[in-house]
Amino acid sequence: xxxxxxxxxxxxQPSQALSLTxxxxxxxxxxxxxxxxxxxxxxxxxxxxxxxxxxxxxxxCNPSLKNRLSISKDTSNxxxxxxITSVDTADTATYYCARVSITPYYxxxxxxxxxxxxxx
Amino acid sequence: DIMMxxxxxxxxxxxxxxxxxxxxxxxxxxxxxxxxYLSWYLQRPEKSPQLLIxxxxxxxxxxxxxxSGSGSGTDFTLKIxxxxxxxxxxxxxxxxxxxxYTFGAGTKLxxx
Numbered sequence: 001x002x003x004x005x006x007x008x009x010x011x012x013q014p015s016q017a018l019s020l021t022x023x024x025x026x027x028x029x030x031x032x033x034x035x036x037x038x039x040x041x042x043x044x045x046x047x048x049x050x051x052x053x054x055x056x057x058x059x060x061c062n063p064s065l066k067n068r069l070s071i072s073k074d075t076s077n078x079x080x081x082x083x084i085t086s087v088d089t090a091d092t093a094t095y096y097c098a099r100v101s102i103t104p105y106y107x108x109x110x111x112x113x114x115x116x117x118x119x120x
Numbered sequence: 121d122i123m124m125x126x127x128x129x130x131x132x133x134x135x136x137x138x139x140x141x142x143x144x145x146x147x148x149x150x151x152x153x154x155x156x157y158l159s160w161y162l163q164r165p166e167k168s169p170q171l172l173i174x175x176x177x178x179x180x181x182x183x184x185x186x187x188s189g190s191g192s193g194t195d196f197t198l199k200i201x202x203x204x205x206x207x208x209x210x211x212x213x214x215x216x217x218x219x220x221y222t223f224g225a226g227t228k229l230x231x232x
Contacts, residue, residue, distance in 0.1 A: 046212070047161075047169065047214075049222065060219045105157060106159050106174040107169075107171065108180070112168055
């Protein structure tokens with residue numbers, strides 16, 4: 001059974017760094033063709049893809065956040081991490097992690113999401 | 121970035137009737153490998169999105185056969201037959217052709 005769960009700082013002030021952890025079970029990030037991705041959703045709005053990290057340590061990132069975003073993984077502990085620096089109110093959103101299967105390509109299992117609020 | 125445009129943005133359907141949602145991309149989603157990287161997701165109220173269809177028309181595991189996808193190139197359609205209460209939510213198309221992956225704005229399906 002595949003499960004993912006996001007955790008991290010719930011409330012931040014502008015200019016701080018956001019750090020999120022995706023803890024998962026039922027699959028391994030060392031398995032060929034498997035990645036973990038991050039997507040966010042401001043309240044009442046649509047979905048924005050942020051970044052992904054794959055079994056071979058390949059990474060993809062949304063250029064709109066490229067200078068502020070970093071993604072990493074701990075394969076041994078079944079975790080993936082997202083960090084966004086210099087946050088502002090526009091980063092307020094629910095953040096999801098999801099498993100990616102690259103053949104065929106889709107996000108097949110999602111976490112429940114974690115809400116992050118940036119406010120002064 | 122590839123822009124994904126959905127229509128309508130909301131639709132109200134009588135249970136048992138059908139609904140169709142359109143998605144148009146600003147660039148062909150057909151890759152040189154012959155695969156079209158277009159998927160559909162449903163986000164039920166207060167829930168995470170779930171995969172419905174991938175590569176235009178392939179039904180994800182466990183998804184009802186009442187859902188079907190069609191299209192090619194830049195124009196795609198999701199059809200829901202015999203709409204049920206559990207189909208209520210927001211439907212998103214998404215392109216996985218190139219980074220950044222982009223979602224449509226969503227189509228909200230409600231029951232009449």
